Amino acid sequence: MAKKKSLKGLGARYGIKIRKEYTKIHLQLKQKRTCPECGSEKFSRDAVGIWSCKKCSFKIAGTAYDIKL
Incomplete structure (x- = not known):
């Protein structure tokens, strides 16, 4: 069974192209990152x-x- 991408927050509005772009950016923003200094997984966006x-x-x-490092 394939894992479904999340299109939460937009419903059936705005068209498929915008919803796909939103999903791509949202998944990229929420992925886990490692800290370049200490190597921990607690690296996230503040603003x-x-x-x-x-x-x-x-x-x-x-x-x-x-x-981008």
């Missing part, structure tokens, strides 16, 4: 372009939905 580690308090500026 648009600001990423921080909850374990070692390392902060870095990146792009809005993903981090």
